[in-house]
Amino acid sequence: MLRRNLLEETCSKIVQFCNKYSLKDGICVHSPIFKLGVHDNLLLSNNLLSLYAKCCGVEHARHLFDEMLYRDVVSWTGVLSAYVKDGNHEEALRFFDxxxxxxxxxNEVTFSNVLRTYSALGDFVHGTRVQACVIKHGFESNPILCSSLIELYSKWDLFEEAVGVFNAMEKGDTVSWTAIISSLVQAGNQVRALRFFIRMIEVGVSPNEYTFVKLLGACSSLGINYGKLIHAQLIFWGVRLNLILNTALVDMYAKCQKMEDAVKVLKQTCEQDVQLWTTVITGFTQNLNFQEAISAFRQMVGNNIVPNNYTYAGILNACSSTQALQLGKQIHTQLITAGLENDISVGNALLNFYSKCSNAIEDVIQVFKGIPIPNVISWTTLIAGFAAHGLKNECFLAFLQMQxxxxxxxxxxxxxxxxACGTTQSPRETRKIHGFVIKTNxxxxxxxxxxxxEAYAGSHMVGCALSLAKGMSNRTAITYTILASKLNQIGHxxxxxxxINHMRDDELPIDGFTISSFLSASANLGATETGKQLHCYSIISGFCTWTSVLNGLIDFYGKCWCIExxxxxxxxxxxxxxxxxxxxMHGFAANGHTTSALSTLEDMRLAGFRPDSITLLTVLFACNQGGLVDMGVEYFHSLRERYDIEPQINHYNSLVDLLGTAGRLEEAVSVLKSIPFRPNASIYKRLLQACKLHRNVLLGEEMTRKGLELDPSDLEFYVLLAGIYDEAGLYDLGDNIRCSMEEAC
Known part of the structure; x- marks a missing residue:
């Protein structure tokens, strides 16, 4: 008997050791134990159950359980826990029955696993019934069970009930304190979470790494000062800065817009993984440091850390924001090689990337077709891509297919x-979508x-837009800002x-964004007094430091001849x-200060700013105002080539106008023929005005013919051609055209 007891004790110690340090070796011990005839020892069997669950999975553990001669609550709870960890909650409940x-x-561990199961299944009713059993068995103050109950109530957003469960405990342990702090952070009550942390310290419960991970998550929204305090507390308590904590620190500093501190934490982390680097890349992207995000990605790959789906999604977002089409395509190739092209988060990021960076809508469609089961984000991104490319019909078709x-x-x-309705000026479709909106509440x-x-205003249905805004019960200052911006954009x-009066009636504050729209409207109307009053209001309200407001003031004073x-x-x-x-620059040009306008361009470039399409348009305007034809042509080509600016129709209009006004009509026609896309009627009208100015009848007739091919119903072409005939002294031809117009009407 003594020999058997020693044998059982030895085997038990071996299995316990294997359970902690060598799972696979522990499985190999099972066969000798069986041969030695000590397999009916309950402690040994329970330890073997744990080994099988960890190493071979719950099915093998269940098979061993079914063969056990003796079982106790530890045996049952071990298998139950294995089902829960495996995510097989339905089978866990059947096993509990x-x-x-x-x-x-x-026991308390059994009940804890059952509560976790009901929490995962979202079965609140049965979860509360288990709570009744917990109270019945006298476990209501057990920290393990209280932690599970806090998790259950938090999942249903019943945070006060979760606090009530916690307060029912006499003292609680680290796990239960961490659970209540976590639930309060989840509820968005970060201040209360910090107060619980203070209470936790006061009652003498030591925080662990998970406590600090949750607290750092709270500090992401509270601000950097709180974050630094928690970081200091973490060091004070001597908690080892492992990978999980360092990742949480990087995330906190990134969300507090302190990327330099986030990078310091990264460099101080000896052991690095994909989650840590992904957090850094996401942080750079969130802080609009897109080039740094791309550099971090390259450094990560250089360190032989394999990106995951979230890494690829983050770097694709950075490529979208920097218009890095070629890099994004390279990333696309990499994730196909990694077998992640079917991942929903990667697919959505690719959709967003091609929607923003590629001129070929086929790229967007192809990516969408590659997503096995598109979710609401996929469909929304596809519709946004169609909208960005001005494809109204495709937008509505995708909307129907989505439903x-x-x-x-x-x-x-x-x-x-x-x-899309507002951009394409589609009143009929706007009304249809409005009906759908009402129908679906x-x-x-x-x-x-x-x-x-915004859609009604963009469709020039100004009355409907105003009526809808006034009828909204939840309208805010943003509603009026959107309305003001769109009305100003369409020329109202x-x-x-x-x-301004509507906002005053609703007692809504006028913010900096709204002031910018009002200043723009004042500038376009030449309403000097109104603009000056808005300037005074911005000073009184503290918006005079806003860049958008000051930009509005530059535009306003520039257009109202107050360049100083x-x-x-x-x-x-x-x-x-x-x-x-x-x-x-535009202000200088509009006030006749061409030299100052072009000097401003050089100052801008020296300050490190990259000219954009608006800059190119403004430079052409300035050269036209100053009669600097050769310089305008030179700027058109140099800015386009040096800064990769893709000229649009308004750029070609300005260039044709510049050349035509100077009498260089052949060059203007050459520019017209070089346009890589179909020109609009406006550019032909500009050439006709130049033909009238320089009395070029033959070219005027040719431009009229080509313009009418684009828009046969546009009578302005006939008016301009008649004017050309009159300027050339061909009054009979001019009169004939006017008579033809009257007969056509």
Whole structure:
């Protein structure tokens, strides 16, 4: 008997050791144990159960359990726990029913696993019934069970009930304190979470790494000062800075816009993994440091750390923002090689990338077709891509297909489809979507309401837009800002300024963004007094430091012939952006200061700013105003080639106007023929005006013919041609055209 006891004790110690340090070796011990005849020892069997669950999976553990001669609550709970860890919650509940039927009484660990199962299944009713059993068995103050109950209540957003469960404990342990802190962070009550941490310290419970991970998550929204305090506490308590904690620290510093500190933590981390690097890359992207994000990705790959789906999604977002088409295509090739092309998060990131960076809509469609089961984000991104490319019909077709697939649109989907309605000036489609919004009760969503206002305004249905905005119960200052911006954009400047009264009636504050729209409307109307009053209001309200407001003031004073005041506004900007420089340049050009406008371009480039398409348009305008034809042509080519600016139709219009006004009609026609896309009627009208100015009848007749091929119903071509005949002294031909027009009408 003594020999058998020693044998059982030895085998038990071996299995316990293997359970901690060598799982596979522990499985090999099972056969000798069976041969030695000590397999009926309950402690040994329970340890073997744990080994099988960890090493071979729950099915092998269950097979061993079924063959056990003796079982206790540890045996039952071990298998139950294995089912829960494996995510097989339905089987876990069936096994729990077998346990109850066998007469074995559950302990606190058993109940904890059952609560976790009901929490994972979202079965709140049965979870509360288990809580009643917990109370019945006298476990209501058990920290393990309280932690599981806190998790259950938190999942249903019943945070006060979770706090009530916690307060019912006498003291609690680290796990339960961490659980309540985690639930409060999840609820968005970060301040209360920090107060619980203070209480935790006061009652003498030591925090662990998971406590600090949750607290760092809270500090991401509270600000950097709280984050540094928690970092200091972490060091004070001597918690080892492992990979999980360092990743949480990087995330906190990144969200607090302190990427230099995030990078310091990264460099101090000896052991690095894909999650840590992905957090760094995401941090750079969130802070709009896209080039740094791309550099971090390259460094990560150089360190032989394999990116995962979230890494690829993050770097694709950076490529989207920097318009890095070639790099994005290389990333696409890499993720195909990695076998991640079917991942939903990667697929959505690819959709966003090609929508923003590729001129070929086929790229977007191809990526979408490669997503096995598109979710609402996939459909919304596809619709946004169609909208960005001006493909109205494809937008609505995708919207219908989305619904046929069983995927209901969300507020962002509706806002993008409405954006397409406004951009393409589609009143009929706007009304249809409005009907769908009302039918699905989505009109209570402020995002959808604002999108409807913008769509009606963009479709030139100004009365409907104003009526809808006034009828919204949840309208905000953003609603009026969107309305003012869109009305100003479509040329309803007087109506834009009337919104000031609507906002005053609703007692809504006028913010910096709205002031910018009002200043733009004042500039376009030449309403000097109104603009000056808005300037005074911005000073009184503290918005005079906003870059958008100061940009509006530069534009306003520049268009109202007060170039000195425009310069003052520019010099008040702490960090001018590209819009600031473009507005100042346009102001100089509009006031006849061509040399100052072109000097501003050079100053902008010296300041490190990259000219954009608006800059190119402004430079052409300045050269036209100053009669600097050769310089304008030179700027057109040099800026386009040096800064990779893709000229649009308005750039070609300006260049043709510049050459035509100077009498260089052959060059203007040559530019017209070189346009890589179909020109519009406007460019032919500009050439006709130049033909009239320089009395070139033959070219005028040719341009009229080509213009009418584009738009046969546009009578302005006949008017311009008649004017050319009159300037050339061919009055009979001019009169004939006018008679023909009268007969046609």
């Amino acid at each position: 077998l346990m109850k039927a066998s007469g074995e009484k559950p 046929f697939s069983g995927q209901p649109p969300n507020s962002f989907t509706l806002s993008y489809i409405l954006q 989505a009109d209570n969503d402020v995002i959808v309401g604002n999108a409807l206002v 400047h007087k109506t834009t300024l009337q919104i 005041d425009a310069q003052k506004a520019f010099h008040e900007i702490f960090e001018p952006d590209i819009i600031s420089w473009n507005c100042l």
